[in-house]
Amino acid sequence: MKLGVLVSGRGSNLEAILEAERRGALGPGRVAVVVSSRPFVRAVDLARAAGKPTVVVDHRGFDGREAFEDAVLAALHEHGVEAVALAGFMRILTPRFLGAFAPGRVLNIHPSLLPAFPGAHAHRDVLAAGARVTGATVHLVSAGVDQGAIVTQASVPVYPDDDEARLAARVLTAEHRIFPRALRWLAEGRLELLAGGSRVRVLPPEPERTLADRYANLHAGPLLAARAEARAIAHVAASLGRPVVAVSACLLGQRCRWDGEDRRDDGVLARVAGAEVLPICPEVLAGFGIPRPAMELDAQGVMRRLDSGADVSASALAGAEAAALLVREAGARRALLKQKSPSCGTRVVRQGGTGALVPGQGLLARALDAAGVTLSAEDDA
Numbered sequence: 001m002k003l004g005v006l007v008s009g010r011g012s013n014l015e016a017i018l019e020a021e022r023r024g025a026l027g028p029g030r031v032a033v034v035v036s037s038r039p040f041v042r043a044v045d046l047a048r049a050a051g052k053p054t055v056v057v058d059h060r061g062f063d064g065r066e067a068f069e070d071a072v073l074a075a076l077h078e079h080g081v082e083a084v085a086l087a088g089f090m091r092i093l094t095p096r097f098l099g100a101f102a103p104g105r106v107l108n109i110h111p112s113l114l115p116a117f118p119g120a121h122a123h124r125d126v127l128a129a130g131a132r133v134t135g136a137t138v139h140l141v142s143a144g145v146d147q148g149a150i151v152t153q154a155s156v157p158v159y160p161d162d163d164e165a166r167l168a169a170r171v172l173t174a175e176h177r178i179f180p181r182a183l184r185w186l187a188e189g190r191l192e193l194l195a196g197g198s199r200v201r202v203l204p205p206e207p208e209r210t211l212a213d214r215y216a217n218l219h220a221g222p223l224l225a226a227r228a229e230a231r232a233i234a235h236v237a238a239s240l241g242r243p244v245v246a247v248s249a250c251l252l253g254q255r256c257r258w259d260g261e262d263r264r265d266d267g268v269l270a271r272v273a274g275a276e277v278l279p280i281c282p283e284v285l286a287g288f289g290i291p292r293p294a295m296e297l298d299a300q301g302v303m304r305r306l307d308s309g310a311d312v313s314a315s316a317l318a319g320a321e322a323a324a325l326l327v328r329e330a331g332a333r334r335a336l337l338k339q340k341s342p343s344c345g346t347r348v349v350r351q352g353g354t355g356a357l358v359p360g361q362g363l364l365a366r367a368l369d370a371a372g373v374t375l376s377a378e379d380d381a
């Protein structure tokens with residue numbers, strides 16, 4: 001979902017949103033454009049430094065609110081914006097502006113626990129009232145200032161020796177946590193409007209799928225399907241925030257068509273404990289749906305089928321490339337590979353027909369090595 005972020009000043013919330021996008025924590029949300037109502041502010045510098053299209057619509061240059069809003073809307077439409085985040089945007093928006101977006105698609109962050117302490121001096125008002133708790137609120141923008149339906153809140157303590165600056169800094173850390181999260185829910189389509197849009201329910205996420213689940217649905221041989229899957233895996237990996245280790249699928253207990261063994265290498269499992277595991281197998285990725293026939297390796301390392309003489313090295317190579325792509329996109333820095341297989345293999349492979357041990361072709365090992373992934377082999381020779 002394409003987001004437009006409206007700013008007017010310091011831009012620390014914008015910074016948190018951009019950082020979340022970079023980490024993959026905005027889900028399908030993408031900042032398509034940043035619009036500032038003021039020139040020469042830090043938010044504009046931040047947006048430009050992040051490489052985002054940035055438009056300054058200086059409100060002082062416009063005759064009236066409508067003309068100003070039309071210029072903002074033109075910038076948002078030009079970049080295909082579907083939803084808007086007000087991140088320290090200091091202008092009040094009219095119903096006409098809000099009507100340009102689907103209901104529930106314009107969100108604001110406010111530095112208090114609404115409906116308490118609306119307005120431009122929330123921290124000052126909190127201190128004057130002697131409140132012990134305050135916080136931050138993400139809410140839908142409606143015609144009334146700071147009055148739209150609440151999406152999410154975080155509370156923050158107020159200490160006796162607080163002044164406005166100290167309190168604002170504490171609240172700001174909460175803002176930076178909840179605003180990107182709310183935008184992610186929005187982009188994921190998880191904000192349900194209730195009671196005519198006066199309340200919001202956050203729907204639960206789709207059940208989280210592990211990398212292994214995703215891999216199980218991958219029947220694709222060709223590189224193209226792997227590429228789409230790889231992007232999805234990269235996204236899951238980023239959101240899990242755990243290190244990803246690629247492991248030959250057969251070492252995790254999947255049946256290997258090459259040597260018919262059902263392997264489950266507990267030593268390997270112990271080495272990847274605590275990491276998210278990406279099972280890889282070039283044969284599966286190359287679309288071999290049949291038991292693998294006997295092969296031999298010629299002196300140049302080309303694999304040949306012994307029975308028909310058909311050369312399958314091209315599809316094995318495609319599988320190895322697809323696997324390397326998965327590994328790279330999933331962000332895995334390490335891979336544990338099986339040794340005895342022409343496609344994965346790192347060291348030796350039993351030659352079809354003769355049973356002799358010959359050096360493995362190591363298509364996958366080579367592809368991963370080229371991608372800068374650290375390889376280790378299972379321990380038995």
Ligand code: GRF
Pocket residue numbers: 008009010011012013014043087088089109110111172175
């Ligand atoms: C924040 O406190 C936000 O809650 C309010 O304006 C301030 C903007 O700060 N709406 P920044 O520009 O995001 O640093």
